[in-house]
Amino acid sequence: MTRIPDQPKRLRLVPISKLTNAPKWQLETMRALQEPLFLWFTAGQGRITLGGSTRGFHPHNAIFIPPGTMYGFQSVTRAQGVALHMGDPKGLDLPDAPLHMRLRESTQHSEVAQIIDAIQRELEGGQAYAERAARHQIGLLAIWLERQRSSAGDDSPRGLSSRNANERLTARYAALLERQFGSALNVSDYAQALGVTPTHLTRACRASCGRSALQLLQERRLFEARRLLTETDVPVQDIARNLGYSTPGYFSRAFAARTGKPPSAYRKGRGA
Structure with a gap:
């Protein structure tokens, strides 16, 4: 029997607009990746089903999806931002539960933007050890996620305990x-x-x-x-x-x- 290939796991940044322009079945179907995914929305709005619950997303929402967590978008319109596919999660001390955080302070927006920009510079700069450096930046993002979780907005799941x-x-x-x-x-x-x-x-x-x-x-x-x-x-x-x-x-x-x-x-x- 032919071996069924897994979905690729590769560190990369993808514009949210590219994701939302994908065929409807790729966008809305509940599915899971085998790599961590971080979504940072800077414009637009829609709904995302994450694990077992559906919530709206808006500008300055940060969403972290652990490997194996089913998710799907619904009614996404004019959404912009970036999707960070983190590749192999080995060695990354990331949250083990999905997070959906509403960031209200401009300092929070600047912090996440700086980390994303640093990752992008490494991936596009062509320097030696670029991916290694980018993974160190993801380590900083993991710390940022943990720090922000305690001050996240009311619609932010802090693990299964907050769900009905x-x-x-x-x-x-x-x-x-x-x-x-x-x-x-x-x-x-x-x-x-x-x-x-x-x-x-x-x-x-x-x-x-x-x-x-x-x-x-x-x-x-x-x-x-x-x-x-x-x-x-x-x-x-x-x-x-x-x-x-x-x-x-x-x-x-x-x-x-x-x-x-x-x-x-x-x-x-x-x-x-």
């Missing part, structure tokens, strides 16, 4: 789903593993992020299928098997029902 019961359950489901979405498990299986009924799990997901438990599962599998079809040459039958579908035919029918194209035609057009 529905958000905590949805966050647990999202974390479990990210680890197991390639299996043949269904919503009932996930609910049993979490110690609740499928109805309770679905109700919690809808209350937290406006999606049912089944929608989150289907969207995560579909996102991975689209990624593999557009970014790799992994055979369709191997994609189907690795995403928990019983047969390639069943996968093809389910994929076509959601996208309007069978996997082979979708790959040929590279998602167009």
Whole structure:
């Protein structure tokens, strides 16, 4: 069976405007990266679902997303800023819980901007040991995050303890789903593993992020299928098997029902 490639982990800065101009499925589908991600918004607004809860974001919002945390954007308009993909998290003393902080003071804005600018200078300067120097700057950003967390705005999750019961359950489901979405498990299986009924799990997901438990599962599998079809040459039958579908035919029918194209035609057009 063909090995399914992982998503790349590479230290890089990407303009928020480039992220928000991506196809809708790349923007809104709940998914997770295997590297830490820091988002700094300087303009625009929208909504982001982070772990198990959906909140609005605005200018001067700083969002940290640990590896393996499911997230997705909703209704992003004219957003600007920068996304810092941190690459391999090894050796970086970063928070282990997602953070969404509203920074009201101009000194806070200047501090984060200075760190981002320093990282960008290293990555674009072409000097020896540039990535090593940039990772040291990320270490300073980690300290900055910890310092700001205690003074963050009211909509800032400070870990699971600040969330309500529905958000905590949805966050647990999202974390479990990210680890197991390639299996043949269904919503009932996930609910049993979490110690609740499928109805309770679905109700919690809808209350937290406006999606049912089944929608989150289907969207995560579909996102991975689209990624593999557009970014790799992994055979369709191997994609189907690795995403928990019983047969390639069943996968093809389910994929076509959601996208309007069978996997082979979708790959040929590279998602167009």
